[in-house]
Amino acid sequence: MVSREFARLAAVAFIVFMLPVAALSAPSDGQGDAASGKWKSQAELCQECHGEDGNSLSMSTPKLAGHPSAYLAKQLDDFQSGARKHVVMSEMAANLGESDRLDIAAYFAGRKRTPEPDKLPSLMGRDLYLYGDMERGIPQCANCHGERGQGATARGMGFPALAGQHRTYLRIQLLKWRMGERSNSPDGVMNRIARELSDDEINGLAEYLSGL
Ligand code: HEC
Ligand code: HEC
Structure with missing residues (x-):
């Protein structure tokens, strides 16, 4: 079950990131003024x-x-x-x-995000972000949110930038995804991922990402 789920999530990430570079556009994609x-x-x-x-x-x-x-x-x-x-x-x-x-x-x-002043580097958060945990069906976050957490746009769909975001906000969102209180990601992908995360992992991810 777990590996089938992982394969599905990895496939989504694959589709998104194996797109030709031309299909990826800059954060401001020119739709609004x-x-x-x-x-x-x-x-x-x-x-x-x-x-x-x-x-x-x-x-x-x-x-x-x-x-x-x-x-x-x-x-x-x-x-x-x-x-x-x-x-x-x-x-x-x-x-x-x-x-x-x-x-x-x-x-x-189009505005530049300012980095967080206090950084709390978490090795556990970094490893999970970059490599995921295949045995538990957790795909690499970096596949969708970018290697440096900078976000991405593919086929008109936006993947949020997580780098430099407030730690507390990131933590709250991961908890909301896990509880199902937030459920607006395509195909429930963020709910399925967050359900596998422990409290410590959520804290570690929030610390790592806010420090990028
Ligand atoms: C298959 C792609 C994919 C993967 C893998 C993925 N995410 Fe996401 N994530 C998304 C998308 C898409 C959204 C935005 C959903 C929406 O609201 O439209 C999102 C939203 C989020 C948000 C909310 C951001 C905000 O500004 O509110 C957080 C936090 C987040 N993801 C963290 C993670 C973490 C941590 C991991 C790895 C454990 C991860 N994501 C893996 C696609 C992915
Ligand atoms: C009184 C304070 C307040 C005002 C005014 C406000 N916001 Fe927000 N906004 C918030 C908070 C708090 C959240 C986080 C919501 C959550 O926890 O899900 C948020 C979330 C958002 C998000 C989601 C960001 C993400 O990373 O997912 C967007 C987009 C946004 N606001 C845009 C706006 C816009 C546009 C306006 C004006 C029309 C506005 N906000 C006015 C407090 C505010």
């Missing part, structure tokens, strides 16, 4: 929590800077449709039109 996104995100108060340049200060509020824009736009769609639930964000996304979502996504995707 970043200049409009800048003032829209100010007018809509997004910058109040996420920072003017998408680098939030609060540990539980994610940095938006440096994510693929397709990823950001999808999250806003998901908050709006209820596919991803969060009291504040569902409210904040509720009245954004499609061009608002794309423009704001383009603006934050």
Whole structure:
């Protein structure tokens, strides 16, 4: 069972990463207008929590800077449709039109993510991230999120950038995937992966990734 599951996950990762390089685009894939996104995100108060340049200060509020824009736009769609639930964000996304979502996504995707000041390198987190654990059906995270956690875009789909993200936020999301409280990944892939992770592994991954 476990190895069949692993083969399936590895196949997804394979499809994503064996695409010709031309199919991978830069974080800002040109769908939205970043200049409009800048003032829209100010007018809509997004910058109040996420920072003017998408680098939030609060540990539980994610940095938006440096994510693929397709990823950001999808999250806003998901908050709006209820596919991803969060009291504040569902409210904040509720009245954004499609061009608002794309423009704001383009603006934050184009900002540079600032690294975390305090680094807690975790060897266990690094090994799991880079190599996975085949026996337990855990694929390499790096296959989808990039070798350095920088994220990726493939066939219009965005894989979030995890490097330099707040440790607390990463930890909360992995716990939410594990509990099934967040379930908006394609084919439930993140739920299946997170279900295999122990508390220690989740902490280790969050420490390693925030320190990149
Ligand atoms: C009051 C604070 C607050 C405001 C205002 C706010 N956000 Fe958020 N946002 C959050 C928090 C907290 C989360 C994390 C939600 C979770 O834990 O699932 C979040 C999550 C997100 C995410 C998901 C990021 C990821 O890495 O998955 C996006 C995208 C986002 N917000 C965009 C916006 C936009 C666009 C606006 C303005 C329309 C906005 N936010 C306004 C607090 C805020
Ligand atoms: C087969 C591809 C794939 C693999 C392998 C994978 N992920 Fe993901 N992950 C995704 C996708 C796609 C999303 C975004 C889903 C969505 O919300 O649309 C995601 C989302 C996440 C998020 C939420 C990011 C945010 O900003 O909210 C975290 C954290 C995460 N993954 C960590 C990991 C870790 C740690 C591993 C390895 C143990 C891993 N992922 C393996 C595809 C993958």
